[in-house]
Amino acid sequence: MPAASVAPTLGDAWSATPYLYTPAPDAALSPAAFELLTEIESEWGVRVVVAGQDWGADETAQMRNLGALAGALASLPSNVVSLATDNSHGSLTVLSNEAGRTLAGWQPYGYGAANFYATQDWDGNVHTVASQIVLQTGANRVTIAHELLHAYQMRDAPAGSYGQALLTEEMGAFMAATGWVQIVSDEELQAAVHGSWDEIAALFRYDGADLGYVSETGETLEAFAPNPIEALTSIGALIYAAPEGTELPDWPEYRRWFESNLG
Numbered sequence: 001m002p003a004a005s006v007a008p009t010l011g012d013a014w015s016a017t018p019y020l021y022t023p024a025p026d027a028a029l030s031p032a033a034f035e036l037l038t039e040i041e042s043e044w045g046v047r048v049v050v051a052g053q054d055w056g057a058d059e060t061a062q063m064r065n066l067g068a069l070a071g072a073l074a075s076l077p078s079n080v081v082s083l084a085t086d087n088s089h090g091s092l093t094v095l096s097n098e099a100g101r102t103l104a105g106w107q108p109y110g111y112g113a114a115n116f117y118a119t120q121d122w123d124g125n126v127h128t129v130a131s132q133i134v135l136q137t138g139a140n141r142v143t144i145a146h147e148l149l150h151a152y153q154m155r156d157a158p159a160g161s162y163g164q165a166l167l168t169e170e171m172g173a174f175m176a177a178t179g180w181v182q183i184v185s186d187e188e189l190q191a192a193v194h195g196s197w198d199e200i201a202a203l204f205r206y207d208g209a210d211l212g213y214v215s216e217t218g219e220t221l222e223a224f225a226p227n228p229i230e231a232l233t234s235i236g237a238l239i240y241a242a243p244e245g246t247e248l249p250d251w252p253e254y255r256r257w258f259e260s261n262l263g
Contacts, residue, residue: 033056
């Protein structure tokens with residue numbers, strides 16, 4: 001996740017104690033916000049959930065938050081968006097709440113605001129295949145682009161097996177191009193992809209460019225990249241969706257890879 005995001009890493013959820021939560025009544029969208037939501041669904045083929053969600057307390061907040069979603073979708077290459085919004089896990093559903101709650105009411109990280117992409121849902125009895133982005137209310141364009149890139153990245157990984165994305169040719173090419181070095185054998189990596197992200201991170205060394213940058217507000221930050229999966233989505237989200245005024249390094253290796261492979 002990018003430095004601005006408060007979300008935990010993807011894999012931690014699936015070994016955590018699951019929670020189920022009954023949502024509070026949703027805040028009704030203003031007519032203008034509902035029109036924008038309809039435009040988003042029509043243009044990009046995503047489902048934006050209103051019932052039980054919080055897209056903002058008033059029209060100004062709702063337009064800003066839905067506008068961030070529209071902006072993130074528009075910022076990414078069209079082929080990336082098409083695979084993110086309709087992949088092997090189904091059509092993409094986008095939620096916004098302060099409880100880290102999926103469509104079925106599952107809180108895979110416990111109660112608390114989070115930004116994450118999920119390829120599974122849980123109704124208290126069974127896990128089902130899903131394609132959902134859960135946003136913290138007020139998530140910005142970079143954070144949303146980050147989660148869309150996870151949806152693209154996990155498009156063919158088995159549901160719930162996020163580490164499997166490391167085994168693809170695409171991730172291999174990304175790592176080779178950007179300074180990520182696998183320090184174990186392929187067999188050891190395959191055996192470890194179902195482990196925690198801390199365990200997976202220990203299988204790689206990073207010899208690439210410094211990942212620091214300056215935000216549009218002048219704050220010095222570092223892109224969140226504890227492993228190659230997060231590096232792709234964090235750097236990609238910044239390159240494609242950073243707001244005007246953000247000072248990004250040249251990152252030539254990353255930029256060349258994204259331009260050649262994602263567009």
